[in-house]
Amino acid sequence: MEQTVLSVRNLTTSFARDGLWQPVVRNLSFDIRPRETLAIVGESGSGKSVTALSIMRLLPPTNSRIAGSINLMGRDLLRLPDEEMRRVRGNEVAMIFQEPMTSLNPVLPVGFQIVEALMLHRGLTRVEAEAETVRLFDKVRIPAAKSRLGEYPHRFSGGMRQRVMIAMALACKPKLLIADEPTTALDVTIQAQTLELIKTLQAEEGMSVLFITHDMGVVAEIADRMLVMYHGDVVETGETAEVFRNPCKPYTRALLSAVPQLGSMTGRERPMRFPVVDIKTGEADTPVETPDTIAQADRPVLEVRGLTTRFDIRSGILRKPAGCVHAVENVSFSVQPGETLSLVGESGCGKSTTGRSILRLIEPRAGTILVEGTNILSSSARALSEARKKMQMIFQDPFASLNPRIKVGNAIAEPFLVNRMGTRAQARDKVADLLVRVGLKPEMASRYPHEFSGGQRQRICIARALAVEPKLIIADEAVSALDVSIKAQVVNLMLDLQASLGLAYLFISHDMAVVERLSHRVAVMYLGEMVEIGPRAAVFGNPQHPYTKRLLSAVPVPDPARRRMARSISNAEIKSPVRRLDYIPPVREYREVSAGHLVQSWGEEWAA
Amino acid sequence: MLAFIIRRLLGAIPVVVLVALIIFCLLYFAPGDPATIIAGDLATPEEIDRIRVALGLDQPFHVRLGIFLLNLVKGDLGTSIFSNLPVTHLIAQRLEPTFSLGVLTVLLSVVVAVPLGALAAWRARRAVDRLALVVSVLGFSVPVFVVGYLLIWVFAIKLAWFPVQGYTPLSHGVGPWLSNLVLPTLSLGMVYIALITRITRAGVLEVLSQDYIRTARAKGMGDRVIIWRHALRNAAVPIATVVGIGVALLLGGVVVTETVFAIPGVGRLLVDAILRRDYPIIQGVILLLAGIYIIVNLCVDISYAIFDPRIRY
Structure with a gap:
């Protein structure tokens, strides 16, 4: 048997908190063999990223302490002097990070950021290093590699930046690649491309990969073996296929059953709660379909017709508009009371802009928005604030959307008081009631946001949105930033609230598996236009538009047995909706496939 | 970039005019009369008046402002009351x-x-x-x-x-x-x-x-x-x-x-x-x-x- 590449024994990493050393990773041991991919899986706070940073010794030495041994090809990295460790980093062990948008230095050309590593570790001259960088760019399939060398990171899309990061990691032919959530921040189609690329390059270079992720779909797709972590401890480890087929530990079972699986809703009409699994026993309850909440006979709570939002791009001495972002182009749909319509699509498709235009947080160029029959685009300021009471929004980042210096009780009461819906005493009662409704305790009202976890904060945001008794909630990626188990809980909460309050949701998301679970109807957006809309079962079960098909096929399947082998890597980036000024949007026709299922007729560009 | 510099320089013109205007007003309304100072302690009111006319100080506000701005465009900042030398020359030194x-x-x-x-x-x-x-x-x-x-x-x-x-x-x-x-x-x-x-x-x-x-x-x-x-x-x-x-x-x-x-x-x-x-x-x-x-x-x-x-x- 070949020598192991990395052998970690009894790794314990502690952080100093309030003068005490608190372990965040306890007694972790694992091996990685040559050309093997090991995935470390866990939710936030499980210690998986800290493990990666411990191996690289990238934790701040003043407030962290690493014990145990980390053996790389026979050398204990923890015993190496700093200078020698520097020669290991980027050379023998390379790392890719989660956030491609912030992981590259914005003021240095991308090529140079690779060149400097080549010059440092491989002793190449500037010219040689540049030639090598072009070769690396070609290898990670960055089109027009040579001309893009001198460009700065902001000119690259997220997927392309992650390719630059991969090229950088491969530069010195490392024996081990550590990938810390490398695809989490990427769109599904780009995620699929990136995973495929890592797999191909691993085979070409003969590297071992340590893959850190929270996404079971990604694990099933890429890992030979997996290691499940929970609160700093190893829960379970084994061959990926074996763990998926036969998880031994309750936590692993809980984690696996909380994973939203695309296709799990086939044959059902209405949304369904996620199964709730007890972490201690691993027993899941059997969720039932939600009751019929849609008031079909009533007038729609929201009707959007021909909504168009564009942004000018200005340049030149006189700041004349030189181009135009067609963010939302002629979009129409309606939402019934008690109904969930999901807007899906990838970054830049205009789904968030649509949500914001409806609330007039962004001023649309054209169209009508009827809220219970009142057109809010032509109404007075007074009528607008009246309409806004009926629609509330929750945002993606529960950390950023609560003011850290306002107690959560006051944050929830604020919209109630601003809209003069009652006295302060009534507001207090309302806050207590809302906190109970979203599954928190009334006495939590006097705490500050930092005392809550991400999931709890999102519950607080939901409570705040409910304070003005809205008819419709626009949820912009409201569960995307949450861990799987928390995500399931928040989705369940949203479904319960829909049943008890008759709420309608406009659910904006890129997460197809969650959308499948909770929507009544789905609208697919691409480059600002709606390409397909219809009942959830019809769109997911019988997708018509090529883009819908591509989107659905890119979602990773959390089942190692159904791993899609070696697809050809498409390097297609998501196109941009920036148009010339004289661009006239084509008149689109929609074809009705079945009752309520409309598909945009597509042109030549989708022929292939 | 060049477009930006040009735009910024053009944008600076109203700022300069405004600054000039404010300075002019400030000194126009400031107490103390230069003519009195130039004439010295022993001067008669007639002498002071003569100096005032010579300096253009007897003109109404808008005329003085007009002359001031016109000279400014020509690059002429006027003449020092005290030394009788051009201001531009004194500053350059x-x-x-x-x-x-x-x-x-x-x-x-x-x-x-x-x-x-x-x-x-x-x-x-x-x-x-x-x-x-x-x-x-x-x-x-x-x-x-x-x-x-x-x-x-x-x-x-x-x-x-x-x-x-x-x-x-x-x-x-x-x-x-x-x-x-x-x-x-x-x-x-x-x-x-x-x-x-x-x-x-x-x-x-x-x-x-x-x-x-x-x-x-x-x-x-x-x-x-x-x-x-x-x-x-x-x-x-x-x-x-x-x-x-x-x-x-x-x-x-x-x-x-x-x-x-x-x-x-x-x-x-x-x-x-x-x-x-x-x-x-x-x-x-x-x-x-x-x-x-x-x-x-x-x-x-x-x-x-x-x-x-x-x-x-």
């Missing part, structure tokens, strides 16, 4: 010392403060950092004239390394020019060194916690490369802003420093003119300072685009 002092001070501040601040951030909460803090506190709290007299006493009187006061033009050689400017530059620069050190430290410290610094460390880059190549340029925008503000504040400090070190610069010209109510000179100097400030601001904005490729105008 005094520009070199002030410019020398100003430019040297800014250079010294940046050259000392930026590395010191970066070092303090790199070694945050260690000895170097604490030393930098001490330097900053001293720079902030000790007034320019105290520093000036202290430096004169130690380096000019006790050690006799540099001349006590005065100014030697650059045309007499770099050595003499510099030796006269060392002490004034040091005393004027203290507060800017303090300010820029603090801003650099804060900026670099913030940048050091960014993801791309972690990436650079993961690549195996050494600390020095990380500070100088990766961190400092990202922290440059706030530093450039403060240097720009510093230049504006410097113009105020120059007046005091030129007095302490007896340097015949614009600051002294202004002080003398105010004491003599030499209105055309006061107008001219303030307009010059406003112009300098507009240009400095433009340079700062351009430097943003140089430091940060994401900024496009």
Whole structure:
């Protein structure tokens, strides 16, 4: 048997908190063999990223302490002097990070950021290093590699930046690649491309990969073996296929059953709660379909017709508009009371802009928005604030959307008081009631946001949105930033609230598996236009538009047995909706496939 | 970029006009009559009136304003009431010392403060950092004239390394020019060194916690490369802003420093003119300072685009 590449024994990493050393990773041991991919899986706070940073010794030495041994090809990295460790980093062990948008230095050309590593570790001259960088760019399939060398990171899309990061990691032919959530921040189609690329390059270079992720779909797709972590401890480890087929530990079972699986809703009409699994026993309850909440006979709570939002791009001495972002182009749909319509699509498709235009947080160029029959685009300021009471929004980042210096009780009461819906005493009662409704305790009202976890904060945001008794909630990626188990809980909460309050949701998301679970109807957006809309079962079960098909096929399947082998890597980036000024949007026709299922007729560009 | 510069220069025209207007009004309504001062204590009312007519001071407000603006467009800032020389000429004579002092001070501040601040951030909460803090506190709290007299006493009187006061033009050689400017530059620069050190430290410290610094460390880059190549340029925008503000504040400090070190610069010209109510000179100097400030601001904005490729105008 070949020598192991990395052998970690009894790794314990502690952080100093309030003068005490608190372990965040306890007694972790694992091996990685040559050309093997090991995935470390866990939710936030499980210690998986800290493990990666411990191996690289990238934790701040003043407030962290690493014990145990980390053996790389026979050398204990923890015993190496700093200078020698520097020669290991980027050379023998390379790392890719989660956030491609912030992981590259914005003021240095991308090529140079690779060149400097080549010059440092491989002793190449500037010219040689540049030639090598072009070769690396070609290898990670960055089109027009040579001309893009001198460009700065902001000119690259997220997927392309992650390719630059991969090229950088491969530069010195490392024996081990550590990938810390490398695809989490990427769109599904780009995620699929990136995973495929890592797999191909691993085979070409003969590297071992340590893959850190929270996404079971990604694990099933890429890992030979997996290691499940929970609160700093190893829960379970084994061959990926074996763990998926036969998880031994309750936590692993809980984690696996909380994973939203695309296709799990086939044959059902209405949304369904996620199964709730007890972490201690691993027993899941059997969720039932939600009751019929849609008031079909009533007038729609929201009707959007021909909504168009564009942004000018200005340049030149006189700041004349030189181009135009067609963010939302002629979009129409309606939402019934008690109904969930999901807007899906990838970054830049205009789904968030649509949500914001409806609330007039962004001023649309054209169209009508009827809220219970009142057109809010032509109404007075007074009528607008009246309409806004009926629609509330929750945002993606529960950390950023609560003011850290306002107690959560006051944050929830604020919209109630601003809209003069009652006295302060009534507001207090309302806050207590809302906190109970979203599954928190009334006495939590006097705490500050930092005392809550991400999931709890999102519950607080939901409570705040409910304070003005809205008819419709626009949820912009409201569960995307949450861990799987928390995500399931928040989705369940949203479904319960829909049943008890008759709420309608406009659910904006890129997460197809969650959308499948909770929507009544789905609208697919691409480059600002709606390409397909219809009942959830019809769109997911019988997708018509090529883009819908591509989107659905890119979602990773959390089942190692159904791993899609070696697809050809498409390097297609998501196109941009920036148009010339004289661009006239084509008149689109929609074809009705079945009752309520409309598909945009597509042109030549989708022929292939 | 060129479009941006042109647009900014065009945008500066209304600012200059507004400044000119405000200065004119200020002096128009200011108490004290230049004609009385010129005529002297023994003059008869008739003599004063004659002088007033000669200076155009008897004209109504709008006529005087019109003449003032028209001359301004022609580049004529008027004639000194006291010395009868053109204001542009008087200012030009005094520009070199002030410019020398100003430019040297800014250079010294940046050259000392930026590395010191970066070092303090790199070694945050260690000895170097604490030393930098001490330097900053001293720079902030000790007034320019105290520093000036202290430096004169130690380096000019006790050690006799540099001349006590005065100014030697650059045309007499770099050595003499510099030796006269060392002490004034040091005393004027203290507060800017303090300010820029603090801003650099804060900026670099913030940048050091960014993801791309972690990436650079993961690549195996050494600390020095990380500070100088990766961190400092990202922290440059706030530093450039403060240097720009510093230049504006410097113009105020120059007046005091030129007095302490007896340097015949614009600051002294202004002080003398105010004491003599030499209105055309006061107008001219303030307009010059406003112009300098507009240009400095433009340079700062351009430097943003140089430091940060994401900024496009």
